[in-house]
Amino acid sequence: MMNKNTFALTPPMGWNSYDYYDTAVTEADVRRNADAMHEKLQRFGYEYVVVDISWYVKHAAALRPEGIQYTPFDELAMDEYGRLLPDPNRFPSSRGGAGFKPLAGYIHSLGLKFGIHIMRGIPRAAAQNHMKVKGAALTADRVADPASICPWNPDMYGVRNCPEGQAYYDSIIELYASWGVDFIKCDDICDSRLYGENFSGWHETEMLRKAIDRCGRPIVLSLSPGPAHIDRASFYQKNANMWRITDDFWDNWKLLKPMFRRCEMWQDHVKEGCFPDCDMLPVGRIGKVFGEERMTRFTRDEQRTMMALWCLFRSPLMIGAELSLLDEETEKLLANEALLSCLKQSAHGEQLLLDETAAVWKNEDRVTGEIRIGLFNLSDEEQEISISKEEISETLTGAETLKELFGEEDNCFENGRLHASVPGHGVRVYRI
Amino acid sequence: MMNKNTFALTPPMGWNSYDYYDTAVTEADVRRNADAMHEKLQRFGYEYVVVDISWYVKHAAALRPEGIQYTPFDELAMDEYGRLLPDPNRFPSSRGGAGFKPLAGYIHSLGLKFGIHIMRGIPRAAAQNHMKVKGAALTADRVADPASICPWNPDMYGVRNCPEGQAYYDSIIELYASWGVDFIKCDDICDSRLYGENFSGWHETEMLRKAIDRCGRPIVLSLSPGPAHIDRASFYQKNANMWRITDDFWDNWKLLKPMFRRCEMWQDHVKEGCFPDCDMLPVGRIGKVFGEERMTRFTRDEQRTMMALWCLFRSPLMIGAELSLLDEETEKLLANEALLSCLKQSAHGEQLLLDETAAVWKNEDRVTGEIRIGLFNLSDEEQEISISKEEISETLTGAETLKELFGEEDNCFENGRLHASVPGHGVRVYRI
Amino acid sequence: MMNKNTFALTPPMGWNSYDYYDTAVTEADVRRNADAMHEKLQRFGYEYVVVDISWYVKHAAALRPEGIQYTPFDELAMDEYGRLLPDPNRFPSSRGGAGFKPLAGYIHSLGLKFGIHIMRGIPRAAAQNHMKVKGAALTADRVADPASICPWNPDMYGVRNCPEGQAYYDSIIELYASWGVDFIKCDDICDSRLYGENFSGWHETEMLRKAIDRCGRPIVLSLSPGPAHIDRASFYQKNANMWRITDDFWDNWKLLKPMFRRCEMWQDHVKEGCFPDCDMLPVGRIGKVFGEERMTRFTRDEQRTMMALWCLFRSPLMIGAELSLLDEETEKLLANEALLSCLKQSAHGEQLLLDETAAVWKNEDRVTGEIRIGLFNLSDEEQEISISKEEISETLTGAETLKELFGEEDNCFENGRLHASVPGHGVRVYRI
Amino acid sequence: MMNKNTFALTPPMGWNSYDYYDTAVTEADVRRNADAMHEKLQRFGYEYVVVDISWYVKHAAALRPEGIQYTPFDELAMDEYGRLLPDPNRFPSSRGGAGFKPLAGYIHSLGLKFGIHIMRGIPRAAAQNHMKVKGAALTADRVADPASICPWNPDMYGVRNCPEGQAYYDSIIELYASWGVDFIKCDDICDSRLYGENFSGWHETEMLRKAIDRCGRPIVLSLSPGPAHIDRASFYQKNANMWRITDDFWDNWKLLKPMFRRCEMWQDHVKEGCFPDCDMLPVGRIGKVFGEERMTRFTRDEQRTMMALWCLFRSPLMIGAELSLLDEETEKLLANEALLSCLKQSAHGEQLLLDETAAVWKNEDRVTGEIRIGLFNLSDEEQEISISKEEISETLTGAETLKELFGEEDNCFENGRLHASVPGHGVRVYRI
Secondary structure (H helix, E strand, O other), X not given: OOXXXXXXXXXXXXXXXXHHHOOOOOHHHHHHHHHHHHHHOHHHOOOEEEEOOOOOEOOOOOOHHHOOOOOOOOOEOEOXXXXXXXXXOOOHHHHHHOOOHHHHHHXXXXXXXXXXXXXXXXXXXXXXXXXXXXXXXXXXXXXXXXXXXXXXXXXXXXXXXXXXXXXXXXHHHHHHHHHOOOEEEEEOOOXXXXXXXXXXXXXXXXXXXXXXXXXXXXXXXXXXXXXXXXXXXXXXXXXXXXXXXXXXXXXXXXXXXXXXHHHHHHHHHOEOOEEEEOOXXXXXEEOOOOOOOEEOOOXXXXXXXXXXXXXXXXXXXXXXXOHHXXXXXXXXXXXXXXXXXXXXXXXXXXXXXXXXXXXXXXXXXXXXXXXXXXXXEOOOXXXXXXXXXXXXXXXOOOOOEEEEOOOOOOEEOEOOXXXXXXXXXXXXXXXX | OOOHHHOOOOOOEEEEOHHHHOOXXXXXXXXXXXXXXXXXXXXXXXXXXXXXXXXXXXXXXXXXXXXXXXXXXXXXXXXXXXXXXXXXXXXXXXXXXXXXXXXXXXXXXXXXXEEEEEEOOEEHHHHHOOOEOOOOOOEHHHHEEEEEEOOOOOOEEEXXXXXXXXXXXXXXXXXXXXXXXXXXXXXXXXXXXHOOOOOOHHHHHHHHHHHHHHHOXXXXXXXXXXXXXXXXXXXXXXXXXXXXXXXXXXOOHHHHOOHHHHHHHHHHHOEOXXXXXXXXXXXXXXXXXXXXXXXXXXXXXXXXXXHHHHHHHOOOEEEOOOHHHOOXXXXXXXXXXXXXXXXXXXXXXXXXXXXXXXXXXXXXXXXXOOEEEEEEEOOOOOEEEEEEHHHHOOOOOOOOEEEEOOXXXXXXXXXXXXXXXXXXXXXXXXXX | OOOHHHOOXXXXXXXXXXXXXXXXXXXXHHHHHHHHHHHHOHHHOOOEEEEOOOOOEOOOOOOHHHOOOOOOOOOEOEOOOOOEOOOOOOOHHHHHHOOOHHHHXXXXXXXXXXXXXXXOOEEHXXXXXXXXXXXXXXXXXXXXXXXXXXXOOOOEEEEOOOHHHHHHHHHHHHHHHHHOOOXXXXXXXXXXXXXXXXXXXXHHHHHHHHHHHHHOOOOEEEEOOOOOOHHHHHHHHHHOOEEEOOOOOOOOHHHHOOHHHHHHHHHHHXXXXXXXXXXXXXXXXXXXOOOOOEEOOOOHHHHHHHHHHHHHHOOOEEEOOOHHHOOHHHHHHHOOHHHHHHHOOOEEEEEEEEOOOEEEEEEEEOOOOOEEEEEEEOOOOXXXXXXXXXXXXXXXXXXXXXXXXXXOOOEEOEOOEEEEEEOOOOEEEEEO | OOOHHHOOOOOOEEEEOHHHHOOOOOHHHHHHHHHHHHHHOHXXXXXXXXXXXXXXXXXXXXXHHHOOOOOOOOOEOEOOOOOXXXXXXXXXXXXXXXXXXXXXXXXXXXXXXXXXXXXXXXXHHHXXXXXXXXXXXXXHHHHEEEEEEOOOOOOEXXXXXXXXXXXXXXXXXXXXXXXXXXXXXXXXXXXXXXXXOOOOHHHHHHHHHHHHHHHOOOOEEEEOOOOOOHHHHHHHHHHOOEEEOOOOOOOOHHHHOOHHHHHHXXXXXXXXXXXXXXXXXXXXXXXXXXXXXXXXXXXXHHHHHHHHHHHHHOOOEEEOOOHHHOOHHHHHHHOOHHHHHHHOOOEEEEEEEEOOOEEEEEEEEOOOOOEEEEEEEXXXXXXXXXXXXXXXXXXXXXXXXXXXXXXXXXXXXXXXEEEEEEOOOOEEEEEO
16 A cells, blocks of 8 residues: 655645636646746746646636636536546547546646646536446435535535445546546545534545555645644544645735744644645736736735745645746745755744744754744834744854845844844745 | 415414324325314314425435435426426326315315425526526526535525525415415424524525515415524514424423423514414324334323423414324314413413423413413422412412313412422413 | 512613713712702603612722723722622711611602612622621621622622522612612623623522512612523513613614614513613713713714614613703703603514614504604615505504604605605604 | 753653542642652652642631532632742641742652642732732732632632733742742643633743743643643643643543543644643542542553553653552553653654544654554454554564563564454553
8 A cells, every 4th residue: 555645755836727717727728837837947846737626617717707606507527427527628638538638648748747626525416317436336316415515616515424435436536547647636625614513524535545545646635625623633644645724825914924823833743745735825927717817916025924934834835826927036936945945854844933923933954954044024014023042943053144045134143142124024034 | 465474363283294204295195184184173273284395206215214314316396497396106186287286175175274395495406407497587506506405405405595586486486376375384494503604594584475475375484493593583573474493393201391491482472473383293193104103102291291381382283193093082182172272362371480390381361361370390200389379460369260171180279379289291281 | 579570660761870980970979960860851750860880999990090990809898798888988978887878868859769780799808708698607708609700890709509698689688778779780690691601690680589579679670781691581581670682882883783683682572570771871971980071972863763762662761971961952862752652561662674774663552552663774874764554554544644753854654655764873753 | 041841851750649639638648659659660750749739728628528629718828928838737847938848858858859739820818918929019909810710719810911920920930949849730721711712821821931931940830721722732832841631530431532532633742841741640549538539440451551542642640549558550550661661752652543442552762763552442342453564664574573561462463464352441552
């Protein structure tokens, strides 16, 4: 049996279609972004190209003008076993039963990896029409749990906890593995606060784990939405490679500030193959199909704050920007090698301090001993942030020089303390 | 416009198929019970014959051996507008589009009234198949709310709060009125504690009210399940004729004892056209299709306690027993005219006392001045229950004679107090 | 035994010291307001003069500059049995053990009635010092429940549910009755949402009821703070004469608007001797000791809305203004005889309609048949409010003339509907 | 500044007076247990001798016959600054202002360490009597928060978050440090679920941390009761050395079984100086002052299960037994050196499996590579528990021999799996 922790020794990095394309991404869009990532970002560690929600929906986004994100009871592309297929209009290479195989093949040809989004469960249409389940004696109406729905997306029913349910999950993972899928982001499965006590997502997560372990392909498993429950941390560790510790994250300071507390809560659970996930980086050009195409609303300082926190904490890094439109400033932010070295297997992050106006993070390489310190200003106005060398490490002499990783002025200890004047919502990250 | 409070000036009385037939009742069963009611109980005020849940389901109860009450994604009888029709196999007279008209006609011919159970919402199958909605420009997939489901029954989706949703409710009430339906018990609509904050049952209740007011037929509206929310009492009063103040009630002392507190909570809300509902009387022969056919598990004393509480409080009285198998003892209980006079329009009930071991109820006819006093023993052993004449009424002299209404010994005041030795779980009801 | 419902056949009306004097009211203040009430308002039904919180505290309000309303562990005036006495500095006539007897006597001499505020429980100082409890074998340390405190006032501990606890309550009511107290507002006893499940206020309320019933004086019992729990309505009805249905009410539209829903929730529970209480009327000159002396912040229209709602619903009317500074406009508002007739024993209030922007109330005299209709505009801008004559009463002909009770233009039905253009936050009340 | 994590590099071990002596422990009892520990257990690592609750109460346990554990408003021994002192009747060596210094001295003379229990806050009596606070300008009535009480113990008020509050905490820690206290178990401070949102225990914990850091003595800080909140794990890590992850633990299987889930929840938070605490070991002779003197009700198998879980997880080990009455079997259990080596600084525990009937724990020494595996049978009947070598470690060959640490039969892998037949509620622990 494969050990799922070997599938992702460091936090997965890549691109996801959601922030720009919402439910309407096409094959051409995916290829264009894969090409851009290959050209500009692959050498820094970005490798996953992920097709997000609704790729199987035939009229996705068609009702958008009326404000509905997910068309209810839309026609879905699926095979005879109720397994979803790419919408052939948006993904032409999938025609004739090829599924995502050709697209995955193209992405693999660039040296990249291919990922897809799925919703927990089995299509409502499959249940209503009593479709066959591959490898099972029961039809979909008996495998589906009619009381287990997603509150915000109308496509699926939850799957009952029975052998035929496992057969269904085995059948879809078998299909997706045959296409060459390397990464699955399963949605509607992580935050059981949306649900009553008997949330079927708990056993469905275990079924997915089993199905992947059996399929022979090391598919990274990512769980959404969030926030995941800290009291079930070991459940996620046993079953998934990454899990969201926040609800959907966007370019809004009100969402960014609480991430400091969330990251501290999860910092002891960042391990090989186990990555609490801060969600996508809404940087660069985003929001098109949502009807709000824009450059990220984050200021430059806020972008640095986000990037620094994600790296010091060691979150997965999934880019939300349309990569073919990537501007130089954003590219530089994403390709900050000194900062990205926080993600190495030997590194570990820890929040040293958090109050209403400031936070200090430390990321230490346990092999090299290298330390990265982030001084964050969480208030709106410039202020001085400071910390003593003892709080950073008992082995510091105070004579060290500190290099700022975003190109700001370097620094040193004064009377045993590190001081920096940091702009509102901004950060200084020093390497010691 | 009709005034719905005139539809039921006193608490509705009748028979309901659920306690004996569960989801499997047939036309023959309904006729048999109507005949029995006509013969034995009609002259005491019982008049509604109500067909309970799943009359539109084609394989109802077929999966019962596996313990499933409601077959998921079963085939439902419906017309071109997604309006449910009786299963023609179980209700043969409905064939050819007649619906319940012939059965209702038969029941009317006996001088009785005809009622049906409905589930809140529009069939899931109608939404999945994009069926037409009568009188609306949108199809069922747009009228249905995919996130509004019943947690225990798989048949329906909730209806959105829009003109097309009202059109759907208008269309079903129009159909049911055309059949001659006199009483609708709408399920999955009353206890919003089963749901999140945005329970669509609130607006669906108002849509039902509007649809009935428009239909021209005085159809009594009964809401289930319970417990209804006391803080929304005036909502129920404005929109319904009766509403359940308890979850499903069965022949179990643990369910009967808490009814005293519930009734006290609702006693000020019993009014013309507005009846908080204690649920069916599980007496006589019940439980057949549930696989537990039996005589009620309530002792004779418990049956009297239930009947006395329902009457003194003025709850609707819906009999659960198969009436063709009605034994003499039960018939006598249900036909206690002296007790049934508590239900008169001029009467009002009030709990004078409640503690862990005893309760005292008073029901007073505001026109005749007649008073009924129930002394209930809520403990397991026989004990004396007592109350002073002042607590009953300031106008009593203490010289009154008190007739026991179940045929037990009559009584009188001693030193201004009424005492009675009452068996465990039992009651004495006196008329003053 | 006395019947507490005879103590207040109609909603109590009067003046309360809190809104102007907070914790610092003096004997001179009380006399001044009694005089003013006698002169201006007594003939309209106002009769209670109530001394609110902290009359027993020796340094009350001394710490106000630091923002503390209730000085912790302050010195309290009390007798040898731990029974609180008026602070002799603020209430000079109480010296020498006279208590409130002289002040009550003065108020009675004006034909008015005298009320005091008390906190639930027994003084913390009495418990700490093991003081005697009159008529009990245990000292205060054993009668007090050390885990039952008020979250916002430091003076008292709750009283245990035991005979010695009842003896304590008997002893204080005996004392207060001997002074001539006619009205007790007991605080920290009504809203158990402030507390855990085992709130001792439930049994303390019953102890107060018993103590008053035994004391021989018909003392009106008022419970605070709120909101009281609608599911325990009959508990309040059995034990108190009035109980708050809201938290502290002040001159703020955000507090006034929700009162419409609250009143509807409680409208069926307004009865002889039982009055759900909307709290004081913060009109005229208020706020002095709170450091915000002002004329009420309510606009004239908002004041009418409040006064109309309180009257149509039949709430107690307790004036918050310093009465010696009463302006003509406010006096006219409080002395609106036509509106005050809604409070008569034979009247009953009911909300006919409530939505986000409007409300309609009906108050009907069940003896004379006279109807009062209030059309409230809950929106910020002037708008037309309307209602059909059928919704008001089935017996109206539509030819009636409608007199506006605040002196605005009279009205009549047009095509069976009553229309009125009402200013934002305002009201029109018509007598039919 | 001292680093509190150096105060306890491994889980603290010792004896606590509570399980046998409740509120009534005396100096003689403490010395007797210290002597016994010195003789029998000190060489295995047990070193703390802890005096639990109510040592300052003058009539402690005097009211026990009436079922009250903590006498309300009892007389407390304290100095002029409201700092609690040992009751001189029970702790004679404390007379003349010596406090616990002589007793601590005796314990130190045995090479052991001395600990005391304290309640969060400042004595209610100090607040009521406006006592001085050492080093502060305000008296105790202003430092105490009258709304912050312990729900189950009547001695104290919480301390406000202000400099004078810090001064109070500094003053008590200074006193206790001067006595030679090495360990403080602070009660009523850990489980904020007992409280509302504004629980003052959060800032009082930080005040204690600061006071200890300033006092110059490395006093281990232990927080009670539990369960601590997993979402605040880093708060406890920053401020305390150990914190309870359970409510009071006693000799009852219903309490022991849920500890497996609790330990898994906290396993990633066991670190140098930071020990989630499973509470005392209720073994041997316990319960005397509770009126239920007995040998532990745990079976021998359950005792092993408890001891094994506490060790594999690396909980502190505090013995509840009266040590002078220690039987041979219990002594052997507590002195199992092979098992106790799980507590070493280099070891780490992890639950590999947990379901309704079984659990498997692994404890690995990261320096020596030695692995301990516990196979727990959580069901009532004997059954086989099994696990694969891959699940234990990827580096195992399968040829290893496995020594059972309680003296049961040794074992080996069969076809790559470890199997053991384990009695109900029992355990087998193997060293690999």
